[in-house]
Amino acid sequence: MTYFSKIFWVSLFTFVLNQIIEASGIFIPYVHSYLDDVLCSPIVLGFGLFVQQQFTYRNLQYTLTIPMIILFVAWYALIFEVFLPYSSSSFHADWLDVLAYAFGALLFWRFGNNPAAKFLFSKNRSLVE
Template sequence: MRRWPAELRHPLFLVGAGLYVLSVAHKRQWLGPWPFWPPLLTSYLADLLTLPLELTLLLWLMRRFYFRNPAFVLPTSWIFSTWLVMAVWFEGLLPRFDARATADPLDVVAYAVGGFLFWRWQNRPAAS
């Protein structure tokens, strides 16, 4: 039986994915109302987790299918570019074209914190 890739077994990825699922379940009220769920988490948790989850998947894909090198790490410019594209698209352009989307500068900060978390703790060469 094959093991899951190291990138997808990273504790921060697993915790982030679990929290993201809980966040979606809360927003859609699949489990009923949660009075203990703080409004700060409701507003910014998904934004905080976006870059670490997406970049971890990108790191795994690049290692597995493109570079075929477990020592490959994403360049800082890729992390920054991902943050910039997410911020411009979701906080700058999308609210102009979709009435359901709203621009929030704190979302940009949450993306940046998520990018920093990925860069600091997850963007490391895979253990051999």
């Protein structure tokens, strides 16, 4: 029984593993630059899908639409590649990051945008066992 797709768990595990590797001082150039950007889309979209299915709409068949996923990519691009680099010298714009967000979103759309198996809470709001 899982409330999240396999791509969510694989992305989350890979993200944590990558952070541990980077914290130990090992930096693989392209992996260091773009892997987190690819992985963020399945993680954030997967969590968003869970919230929508379980709490907002309470509809197991609910999935995110393609325009919603495109909006997510555009929003992340605007925040992380336009607004933050413009407002702080601590950030820099890298338009390859946008391709990474889009690739991760494509992975989510293909492998993670699925109906839920069951509700986390029953109708009377007690945990379903």
